[in-house]
Structures are given as C-alpha cells and as structure tokens.
Ligand SMILES: [Ca+2]
C-alpha cells in the first residue's frame with residue numbers, strides 16, 4: 001500500500017518521487033553507490049546484492065546518465081585502483097557486450113582508450129575505473145570491487 005502511494009505520487013511530478021535512504025535520484029532512477037570496504041564483492045555477488053534491494057546493477061543508457069555517475073563517483077573520493085561494477089558483461093559471447101542477461105546490447109559506450117582489452121585473458125564484466133577518471137574498463141568478474149545499483153520508476157506499469 002505504501003509502495004503504491006509512493007509510486008503514484010511520481011505521476012504528479014518528479015519532485016514528489018522518493019528514493020530510499022542512502023539512494024540518490026537522477027532523472028527517473030534511484031541509485032545506490034556501494035562503496036564501503038564490506039561492499040567489495042565479485043560481479044555475481046553484486047548482482048545478488050542489488051536484487052536483494054529490489055534493484056539491479058546500473059545500466060547506462062545515455063551520456064548524461066554516464067556523466068551523472070562519474071560526477072557522483074568523483075565525490076566519493078575513491079582510491080585510484082577502485083572500480084565499480086555495472087550490469088554490463090560479455091560473459092556469454094566474448095566481445096558481445098550486453099546489459100545483464102538481457103538482449104539489451106550495449107550500443108552507446110564510454111570505454112577508456114584501449115579498453116576492453118581482455119587483460120590477462122578473461123575480462124568479462126564492465127566497471128567504472130577510478131584510474132581512468134571513471135571511463136569504462138573490462139575487468140575479471142571474480143575480482144572484489146564496489147558496485148552501483150539502479151532502480152527505475154515503474155511508470156509504465158502503473159496504469160491499469
Ligand atoms: Ca539507467
């Protein structure tokens with residue numbers, strides 16, 4: 001019931017839309033930046049963490065969204081080797097990058113020059129890399145890193 005009220009209030013203006021505590025709003029999404037030492041997990045664990053929070057790893061749809069994430073990450077004062085998992089991966093078909101296990105092929109990309117590079121033979125998960133000023137990197141999925149969850153306003157599912 002409470003959830004229904006919050007969702008419908010989004011219909012009458014974004015100013016009334018509410019993100020959970022510790023989540024950050026941008027446009028029609030709420031984001032959680034998991035950047036505590038205890039948040040360093042593998043990509044698959046990060047998938048789980050986001051779904052436990054009724055969200056998913058971040059999907060970058062536009063340059064504006066990418067720029068928002070970069071700006072926010074810069075404010076977190078990360079160490080130069082810190083990385084942040086997104087939903088992007090090429091786990092199923094090498095060099096075919098998708099968001100999650102969906103058919104959302106990644107078309108707009110923000111790779112650092114020279115990436116993705118399969119460094120060390122098998123890098124299948126997409127991260128924002130602090131050392132690259134938060135441009136994208138392909139990284140070993142089993143490496144423990146921070147992560148970013150996103151949940152979008154369910155605008156299309158409200159009517160009816
Ligand atoms: Ca998004």
Ligand SMILES: [Ca+2]
Pocket residue numbers: 090094095118122123124125138
């Ligand atoms: Ca790969």
Ligand SMILES: [Ca+2]
Pocket residue numbers: 115116117118119123137138139
């Ligand atoms: Ca790489």
